Structures are given as C-alpha cells and as structure tokens.
Amino acid sequence: MSASDLAIELRGISKAFGPVQANKDISIQVKRGSIHGIIGENGAGKSTLMSILYGFYKADAGEVFIGGQKTEITDSQAAIDAGIGMVFQHFKLVENFSVLENIILGAEDGALLKPSLAKARTLLKKLADDYEMDVDPDAIIEDLGVGQQQRVEILKALYREADILILDEPTGVLTPAEADHLFRILQGLRDEGKTIILITHKLREIMEITDTVSVMRRGEMTATVRTADTSPEQLAELMVGRKVLLRVDKTPAAPGDVILEVENLRVVDGQGVERLRGIDLQIRAGEVLGIAGVAGNGQSELLEVLGGYARGTGTIRINGQEIDLTGTASDARTRRARGIAHVPEDRQREGLIMDFAAWENVAFGYQDDARFAPGLLMDHGAMRADCEGKMERFDVRPPDPMLAAKNFSGGNQQKIVLAREIERNPDLLLIGQPTRGVDIGAIEFIHQQVIALRDQGKAILLVSVELDEIMALSDRIAVMFDGRIMGERLPAETNANELGLLMAGMTGEDAA
Amino acid sequence: MDFLGILQILDSSLRLATPLLLACLAGLFSERAGIFDIGLEGKMLASAFMSAAVASFTGDVWLGLMAGILASLLLALIHGVASITFRGNQLISGVAINFLASGLTVVIGEAWFALGGRTPQLSGGARFQEITLPFANAARDVPIVGPIYANLLSGHSILVYVALLLVPLSWWVLFRTRFGLRLRAVGENPAAVDTAGVSVVGLRYAAVMICGVLCGIAGAYLATALSAGFVKEMSAGRGFIALAALIFAKWRPWYALGATLLFGLLEALGNRFQSLDLFGIPIPTQFMQALPYILTVVILAGFVGKAIPPRAGGEPYVKER
Secondary structure, eight states, X not given: OOGGGEEEEEEEEEEEETTEEEEEEEEEEEETTOEEEEEEOTTSSHHHHHXXXXXXXXXXXXXXXXXXXXXXXXXXXXXXXXXEEEEOSSOOOOTTSBHHHHHHTTOOSSSBHHHHHHHHHHHHHHHXXXXXXXXXXXXXXXXXXXXXXXXXXXXXXXXXXXXXXXEESTXXXXXXXXXXXXXXXXHHHHHTTOEEEEEESOHHHHHHHOSEEEEEETTEEEEXXXXXXXXXXXXXXXXXXXXXXXXXXXXXXXXXXXXXXXXXXXXXXXXXXXXXXXXXXXXXXXXXXXXXXXXXXXXXXXXXXXXXXXXXXXXXXXXXXXXXXXXXXXXXXHHHHTTEEEEOSOIIIIIOOTTSBHHHHHHTTOTTSTTTOSSSSOOHHHHHHHHHXXXXXXXXXXXXXXXXXXXXXXXXXXXXXXXXXXXXXXXXXXXXXXXXXXXXXXXXXXXXXXXHHHHTTOEEEEEOXXXXXXXXXXXXXXXXXXXXXXXXXXXXXXXXXHHHHHHTTOOHHHXX | OXXXXXXXXXXXXXXXXXXXXXXXXXXXXXXXXXXXXXXXHHHHHHHHHHHHHHHHHHSOHHHHHHHHHHHHHXXXXXXXXXXXXXXXXXXXXXXXXXXXXXXXXXXXXXXXXOSTTOOXXXXXXXXXXXXXXXXXXXXXXXXXXXXXXXXXXXXXXXXXXXXXXXXXXXXXXXXXXXXXXXXXXXXXXHHHHHHTTOOHHHHHHHHHHHHHHHHHHHHHHIIIIISSSOOTTTTXXXXXXXXHHHHHTTTOHHHXXXXXXXXXXXXXXXXXXXXXXXXXXXXXXXXXXXXXXXXXXXXXXXXXXXXXXXXXXXXXXXXXX
C-alpha cells in the first residue's frame, strides 16, 4: 500500500488527562475510500483519539499524516482545512438557530450573512438531492428530531468539503430505521471516495458496515483487522481482554401472581403536553417486561410516575393494593415502602450524588434504618461496612467505600446503584437504561443480576433504548410511542424490523 | 396637563433613559456572548468619574469621554481575564468590579480634588452641550409635529443621539453580520463555535470589550451630559436597572429601547410629580421616586412573562472530557 492510498495515518499518538493515560502510543492507518470502524469499551480512548485528530484536544506526542502529508493539527480550524469533518456524539449545534445558520457558522463567506445564507441554501439543496438527506433549511434545530439533527451535522461537514468524516457513536439516538438510512448515506459517501471513520461500541454495526476495524482497550490499540476476516466474538474478546458471553443465558420465565397493574395512567408535563396518554400494563412475579422505544416517547415519565417523583392520574396497584397518586403520600419514599425499587435512567443525576462517597450513596434511602441510625446519630461505621459487603457482592471496582461516586467508571457506578436497589429486596424493580455508558464486561454482569432477580420471583420493568438489550432480557416486550403502548410482542415471535416499525408509531396494519 | 407638559416629561424620559439604554446594550452584547455582567454599574461609575476628572483637568469633554471609556475598558478587561481566561465565577467578578469602582472613585476623587469625592463643577467645553437640530426653531410653530421635533427630539447632547443610533446598529451587527452570528452562537453553545474552528475566547473578549466601551459612554453621559460633574455613587443602581431592562427586553436591541424608555419615563414621572394626589390620597414622594426600582423588582421576580436567557450564559467554557 503506497502512502497516497492512506487518507489518515497516526503515528505514536499519546494523550494524558492528569494521571489518566487516555491514549498510549497509538498508530493507525486508514485507507482512502473505506469505512473504518474503531471499537472499544467506554473509556477505551476512542473519542479522545478522534478528538485529537479533529484538533479538539492536543496530543502530548505523536504525528498525524493526512493523505501522506505530515500535518500539524493545532485546532479544529486546522482539521477542517485538512478536510476532516466530525459528527460528535453530543451534537455541536446551536439549538435555537436555523439549519442554515448552523451550517454556515464558522464557514461564512464574508462579513455579511445574506450572501453566505443564499449560497448555503443552494448547496444544501444539491447535497440533499445527492445523498437523500432532506432537511428544511429554515427549520430551527430544537424543533427537529435527533435523526434530522444528525443530518445537519453531516451536512455541516460536507459543506466544509470534508473528505474524511468521523462519526462518534452515531446510532445511539436513532431508531433502527434511521440507523439503516444513516448507513446508506455513509455507504454512498464512501462510494464517492470519501473516507469514513465510525466510532462505536456496537459490534453489530461494525460487522454490518465497516471495511476494516481497529480495536482499542484501555487507551491502547490492540488490533486492526479486515472486518470480513473477523467475528463479533473475536472482536468482543479483543475489546475486553477475555472471553465474553454475548448472549444472555436464561431459562423460560415462570410467571406467578400479578405484582404491578397499571390502568389508564396519564402524565401531563409542565408545558401542558400529555406525555403519557393512557398506559395499561401488568407485570407478574418472575417476569421481565421490556419497554422498547426511541428516547422521549414517555418511557422516562412512566418510570418517574411509578417511582413516585412525577405526578400522574390513573390507577397503579402493587400486589393488588392501590397506590395513592394524590397528595403528599405520593412520593418515592412511600413507593419504596410498598416494595418498589428504582434504578433510574440517568444514574449520574437521579441515581447518585456524584461528589458523595460510595458508602453515602449506598446508604441513601436506608438512613432511617435501625441498623444505621440507632439513636440520634447515624452509625457511619455500619454504613461503610454495609457498603463494603455490597461492593464485594456486586464486584464493584475499586472496592473502596470512601471513593466519590464520580471517580468510578460508568459500569461500576451502575453496579453501586444496582446493589443499593436490588438488596432492598423489592417486589418490583424499575430499571431504566441499565447499561447506558457501561462497558461490555459490566453489561454481562448487570444482565446476569437482572435475570437472577427475575428467577427469585421478582417483577421487573425494564426500559431501554437498546433494542438488543430488550430482546435479550425481556419475557414480554411492550413498545412505546408518543405516550402510548403501541403493542406487546413476545421476543421469540418478533424481530427488530417489526419492533422498529412500532417504535416509529406504525402499527401492524400500517406496515402491511 | 397640556401637550407641552407631556412633551416635557417625555423629553426628560429620553434624557434619563439614555444611560440605561447604553448600559442595557452593553449588557446585551456581553450576555449574548454568554458572559453575565453585573459589573455594568461599576464600569459606569468608573467612567463617570474618569470622564469628569479628565474633562475638569483639560476642559475638553471629548478627552473626558475617551478617559471614561478607557477606565470602563480596564474594568471590562479585568472581568474578561477573570471569567474567560481563568474561568472564574462571573457573578463574583462582577461584584468585585462594583466594589472596586465604588471605592476607588471616592478615594482617588478625594486625593485629586479634595472635594469629598466630588469633581469640580464642569462648564463650557468640559460638558456635552445640547444640540439644536436643524430647523428646530423654525419648526416650532407647526402644530403637533413642530413641538415634538423642537422640544422632544431636538435639544439633547450628542450622546443621546449616539445611544439611539446604537439600537439599529446593534440589531444589524447581531442579526445581519458574521460577527453577530458567531457572537450569539457562543452564548448559546460555545462547543458548536469551537468545533466550527472559531475561537470562543476571542469572541467572548470582543463582546466584553464592546460592553466596556458602551458602559464607558453611559458613564461619561452621566457625569458630563446629564449632570455637570461627578458625585459619589452617581450611577445610583442604573447598572442594575439596565440588567432588569435587559431581561424585560429578552436580550433584543429594539425591545431594549422600549424597556429603557419605560424606566426613563418612570424616573421622569417621579421627578416631575414630587407630591401627587391620586383621588384624594396623597402619594408620598419616596414612592414616586422608587417607581423604577419597584419595576426592577417586578421584572426580576418574573412577572412579565418568561424570558429565556442565552443558554450558555454564566458558564465558563471548558472542553468536556
């Protein structure tokens, strides 16, 4: 392979954030006109490496070659000049600007806006026709769905005539259909000779779309292979450093009595918008009900109202007894007393206090227990000892109760919350996005814990935007769209396609 | 009250609204770029003092204006270094600037002039004089339009007209130029500006400096046009009223004109009707003079509808990990 066939070559890139070595002596070659995947667990250093390539961070050491030329990437402008465009995981869009304004920002043609806007409008139309990326140029970003926002980000890069497009976890926020559309766009771009770098932690995407794949683990590049020559199992092993069980092992459910019954549950948010429009569901002891859906279709509100920190109307029964949804008796504390435990969707905001030590976080909700508060004062020693026990049973690393929550990795933070909630011995566990931002090794553990709890005869309500996770864990799947349940399916009798249509609000009849 | 009486009140509203308008536009540029500035007050005060002091030494009000702007720019620079370069807390930096200005003006004033913190009375070329617009005297006799032109629009110092012209200019800069687009973007989502290859720090400094210049003009107007010299604490909370007006104006230049004119009107009414009988109930002078401050409290308490500030306002920009 001659040097000019390479779109990008990185040699010996290193980057440290304080004591954390995010990238260690990384070298990589990316062929022109290919889709190159970079896969690795959270914190493996993928995003850092790409942010260095885009000039968002400065590398401590190493060299960058673009198209065979050594290039100093001092800032994002230098990267843009070198033909690199990046679509970040969290979009870098100005929410109350129009699509056009976002596209020209930083790439205006002169001091006045009018000519730049006119030029962008023409070019946008051409790009939209070439790549089936229809976006209303005058729409305000915050009125657009995430799929459309992502297109704006891609158009931004194309407007700057990027030859190399980096996408960081692009499918995290998309429905399966939107993800397929994105992949078609990326393939179209590749066929035109553009180079695509796709950062992801999803093995399926790597197998589906990339030509070559590099695996990162703990800041190091462990392998670069042709996608055709590898398998998901091999990649998972390279990512984690040991053999990983990709499928969840579980026996068929043995449902018992009805634990949770919800009838006509409605929630209206602060703006007067109805977020839940009459939810009916039932969960029995010893089964997992999975709620699938694109984020923002009422799943969060469902968890909040069941968990007791949002107001709703309707009926909720636990073990046949109705819960008072009105007045001061409707709070998280009384819900817990009735046997509901809750692992919230956003663990960093709702599940933990990030600046507090692990033992304090584990003690939350138990502070009035006789074990911990025998008299006027709390027994810190007992709390710490309890935390140590939980950390051992849930394999939290490092097992240090004094460490602040923010210093644990995403997976270990989740294990702390899970330990606190599961060891409450609840009848019903509400669990939202259990593995968001969690690495593969920890995902395996968390999934095993959920199944183990089910096998103990507990009812579990699982909310996740990861369809694979819903399919793997659920005994029944309910799909939510726009505050309603579109339908219920059995995992064995459905597939991602059918669920995807339901997630987009289409019932079986529409699809046919 | 007759027509001329109403014109007099409106005329005085315009004079009193001018420093508020300048300070409000100053705050608008700063806050649109994401830098909260409660130091408008301090910058105005420092400028008022320096402009009066230099005008008094040199006898030239233009030199006074320059000195006032420089003093205000210096404080703006401090705010910029603290809140942009060192990513400090913008409120604390603003409070510090207010205290600094409040103390330094009196101390330096006493050292230079030994008049208890005042500057000497300014007169002649050391003050901004009223300008009579062309044909003002000739037009006076035309019914309705004549007095409006001659009594209300004509006869102000040049800074009043500058402030009024700054309204469309600010609007044009913010919404029709590349600089304005970037400035507004940096106040909404600095990461978007950064990844687009534009310097967040540069834009924010530019905004803070524009704020300094406008506060400088506002302060100079107070000491050398509205009054004839500097007196201790002469900004009298106008910087804070301007901030309230800015919220009322939803961070838009034309609304800022409306909001500050309303405050000006209230202040003018308070001055004009020292004692007022409303249906036989005597309204105390203190109440009338407190009107602008009462409106400030009402606005800040959020009684005038929802105002959405620039989303990245008050937050130092740190690249996330």
